[in-house]
Amino acid sequence: MTDTLEIFAVTPPGLEAALLPEFRALGYKDARYGAGGVTMMGDWPDVWRLNLELRGATKVLARIGTFRAMSLAGLDHRADEFPWDETFYSGTTVRVEATCKRSKIYHAGAAIERVERALLKAGMKPSADGEVTLKIRIEQNIVTLSVDTSGESLHKRGHKEAIGKAPMRENMAALFLRQAGYDGSEPVLDPMCGSGTFLIEAAEIAEGLQAGRSRSFAFEALASFDEAAFKALRRSVSVINGPARCFGSDRDAGTIKGAIANADRAGVSALCDFQCKPVSDVDRPDGPAGLVIVNPPYGGRIGDKKQLFALYASLGTTLKDRFSGWRVAMVTSEPGLAKATGLPLTQGPAVPHGGLKVWLFQSPPLK
Incomplete structure (x- = not known):
């Protein structure tokens, strides 16, 4: 793990190019769009700011680690070594999700089991109803670990209670x-x-107005969260x-x-x-x-x-x-x-x- 994170803002397919100008308006000139969203490098305050400001994103994912694993035993070893406490507090409930593509590890359920075991050893509590979601992507034997920093989809601004028959998000x-x-x-x-x-x-x-001004976010439960610094990002x-x-x-x-x-x-x-x-x-x-x-x-x-x-x-x-x-x-x-x-x-x-x-x-x- 490093102080610099790869940040990925998820958006509906076909609308990636329309999301990029939001990053430009926030001063993130190096952000790039691709399949499924927009990517940039940043730090945790950038993660908080993007969740608060972005109107077109569905989720903001923070990629906290990447390593190679050629087998479940290798995944076991690397997951045990991973510094989970830099991301999660002891006792945090964590939901683990996984996808596997073109890799020697092809069973997502087995991958989830290994990572959940490592989290448990580190003091976290794996749970299907976790307060934070950890996403594992294994592609061509490269394991990428990302945290869903948003929680509920960002389209849920916290204002709409009356919903029509076929609402536009x-x-x-x-x-x-x-x-x-x-x-x-x-x-x-x-x-x-x-x-x-x-x-x-x-x-x-x-x-x-800030899109997320009236709601809470999953990142508020992470070890990196600074309440005072986040409060300073909110505009009155x-x-x-x-x-x-x-x-x-x-x-x-x-x-x-x-x-x-x-x-x-x-x-x-x-x-x-x-x-x-x-x-x-x-x-x-x-x-x-x-x-x-x-x-x-x-x-x-x-x-x-x-x-x-x-x-x-x-x-x-x-x-x-x-x-x-x-x-x-x-x-x-x-x-x-x-x-x-x-x-x-x-x-x-x-x-x-x-x-x-x-x-x-x-x-x-x-x-």
Whole structure:
């Protein structure tokens, strides 16, 4: 182990490039994106900061060690020698997970058993319900040990209690907003807002709020944690005043009530205006043009796909008639439904979402 860690921020496949600018904005110029996320070198305060600040990440992993093992006996020996107490306190409950690829050690369960035995000897308590998760990757006989420093997925900001039928995860919403060019300076409208995820993320971005300001993290249970230093990384939140810059509507009154409550818990209700109305009744807000971003039903899990063509067509008509100058960003799993809007949309890369593949479709400013 060294003072410098390899840090890996996990993000949904297809959105890695959209996460990288967040690292750049935080001053991490040497970060690089690849399959599944973004990698950088840093120290433990960087780990804490990334968990607190990143909007597009799912997890932040800290790689605490790497060694070669050609057999289970070799893994036994190296695991017994590993300085576990530099990462875990004595008595810490640790969940161990493993994957094996193209290696002489091919049985993940056997690898887990060996490492759990070493942890037990070092004073830790292996447990399926551990407060911290240790991830073992064995590939081409190289064993990489990483700690999940986040705990619960980072999309769980700690604000959303009311959830719709097919919710957009907060980290995906933030990355789609970024892909759509949103930087917090323009109005945003979601005409099928559900629980309000897009708009709450947009409001938080506009105010420069830390994504993880209202939650706890697994790294707080690690031996490297410094509570005072972490507290210094948290920014105080002042009272947020309007006028509203994030506009949402949905035809379901209960859904709108939940979105309002979610925005209030997040502390951004002054920036959000939620109304109960169908797509055909959505009006352009006063002021400059901005971004319409929407995650309509796809038909895969919610709604009859045939009936959805009419809904998408109605959405397209409303936007063409009333939103001249506004850009449109739409998430859907069905290119045919996007085409039904009649809008000049281009298709982005595929992104896994809830067992489906979805795409972000975007338009230039509407004429």
